[in-house]
Amino acid sequence: MSVFCDVPLSAPVAVFQLTQDFNNDPFPTKVNLGVGAYRTDDGQPWVLPVVKKVEKVIVHDNRLNHEYLPILGLPEFRAASSRLVLGDKSPAIMESRVGAVQCLGGTGALKIGAEFLRRYYNGNNNTKTPVYVSAPTWENHNAVFASAGFEDVRSYRYWDAAKRGLDMSGFLGDLESCPERSIFVLHACAHNPTGIDPTQEQWRQIARVMMRRQLFAFFDSAYQGFASGNLERDAWAVRHFVSAGFEVFCAQSFSKNFGLYNERVGNLTVVARDADSLRRLMSQMEKIARVTWSNPPSQGARVVALTLNSPQLFDEWKDNVKTMADRVLLMRAQLKAKLHALRTPGTWDHITQQIGMFSFTGLNPKQVEYLEKEKHVYLMASGRINMCGLTTKNIDYVAASIHEAVTVVQ
């Protein structure tokens, strides 16, 4: 009798199942608007030119070896990553109260941060501290915090389906009514899946309420540079909270903005009140990393560190990032224009108002199903599309398909 005879078959992760279904579809003009990875106008993955260059340098450098990185990761990577999000001249960095943990992608950074908070925030091992994630949010946020032991993961109002924008009053309402010391997971920019970001003024309001109510800000920054094409602009919210005096965690991912998806490059930037707190905090972060993965993988971190720390390569990288961001902006503009031209029922301004890789189209599950089954256009049941899946070659087909879905299915 097997010890595992009672293990149930779990449902597959939706976004990966979608890609699998797409791959299995023989329809010649099928379109994948599902998983969040950048595609060129030929619908191909894109290894950034600067990454290709740096990888060549690494593979030919015989001084490099494959020894273990320190538990917290590659020092030059960690420092450069934190500078990237906080700004080179960040007072917090000058005051030695910024630390970092190199992690396995953005997920890994969220995980280490969550594990730390569960152990040490708001008391010791306080698994009842509410964790708020936006409604909707990246589907793995819930699981990361739950698996770290938090028993009370809730949502704060965010997406206003009626106006296809930010439900600011709902958001503020939840900030006012939640228990003090609750943890809030905030998307630094290019909100996933809606693409709707607060304005700077709205961020200021959010920060004021959070400060007054003693709420913890945990930023998820997976798209710095990728959202607006400008690194500083995309980091504005995080920097504002730091200058407003918050102690924050910021989970950074280099999957999208460096195209290093499968190398798992992430960084947890930690801003504490003072150097002494930081020191103690980092010593405990080390213990958590040690029982999770011991030390992180070196390849991707080396690529990012070399790039960020060389002025020339850094400029090349910014250029590559802008290329990606610009193509997305172009697709947004074109999709909206085509839907308007077709006089597709509904309003479509949100497509250009939203930012980043994703757009919450507002399509309902029945319409999504129609698109998949009848038109072989694949997108998430939530109506989320990956703008990168659009190309100048398929955009007419997609626009026409959306038009059909919206008119045929209500």
Place this chain on the structure above:
Amino acid sequence: MALLKSNKVIHCLGNISPCLGVLSTRSSSWWGGVQMGPPDPILGVTEAFKRDTNPKKMNLGVGAYRDDQGKPFVLSCVRKAEALIASKQMEKEYLPIGGLGEFNKACAELALGDNNDVLKSGRSITVQTISGTGSLRVGANFLSRFHAGPRDVYLPKPSWGNHTPIFRDAGMQLKAYRYYDPSTCGFDFKGAFEDISKIPEQSVILLHACAHNPTGVDPRPEQWKEISDIVKKRNLLVFFDMAYQGFASGDINRDAWAVRHFIEQGHNIVLSQSFAKNMGLYGERVGGFTVVCNDAEEAKRVESQIKILIRPIYSNPPINGARIATTILNTPDLRSLWLEEVHGMANRIIKMREQLVAGLKKEGSSHNWQHVIDQIGMFCFTGLKPEQVERLINEFSVYMTKDGRISMAGVTSGNVGYLAHAIHEVTK
């Protein structure tokens, strides 16, 4: 308590004047109660070693292979594999949650043998993990969630220092069975057998497949057979940790013998593998976790749940090291080269063991140092007492952990004489 009180005051101030509120809150931290974590004992050794200015200093704490010049060693097969991969200009798309499929297959075949019935039947699953630690962690999480038996994991006494916190953090409880006999510096077979006979049914027992860490003491094949029998009788769930396949004896099949024997005997084991040492891929984090199930259908269910466990930790694993390992394992020339190189590494270690014992004899030591040769793998439990270790560090700049464990990888033909001399001085 004090922190809470001061926050109440800040709250009031905040109402009166937002600016004042911000200034006051700035002085308090969320982390006032966070203690400084204890320093890592092994890292501490390296720190002290780095500070030492003695030209003859030796670092015998490090658990990474060094060549005869004391330098880190990047295997030629690894460099060749990297060049091959670089020339292919491969993409960087996310791997599946369970990792690179061809890696998983090659990894399982390496452990179980190409023609293993278990693999042919499809009743096992292997997922790519973040080296050995990641594999143990995924395994611990899986057992914690799905193992219906007792929450106890039995470790050999002693075991790798990180085993305990990993299993504990996953929610399991740790117990021990006798393993190392300090009077012989060898295997306490009688003690192990006795303890294992008393382990409650369905508990988890962790076994080091080869090159036990930290002692270097491995059971002999006939002893493994008896252990397999008693474990079967007690209906225990076997968790093999194999971090040194090939690295122990120099022969990958010989080092996997225990794992293969247990499977042959019908144990449905779980297995952690690491490629950190045997391929020198330490920092690339290459490993695998395998569960042997009753049938392919059960394997599918188990795999689906393991993916659910992995997703909220790191989503999917890093590709670089797995690509290198796969290229090596699946390219005949590179595989042969690898087998040669791993044999070379193991041989150098074995030679250093022999030279150390010869050196001690030459110094005139009257002690029995046979265990240094009998032990296997990277580590040697010398039998030195803490005070002797202290003297070695302070008087001779020979650094090791307090338990008397030395990493043979830190010994070279250039310094083995000095080491023999130092050990003799503190033990005569």
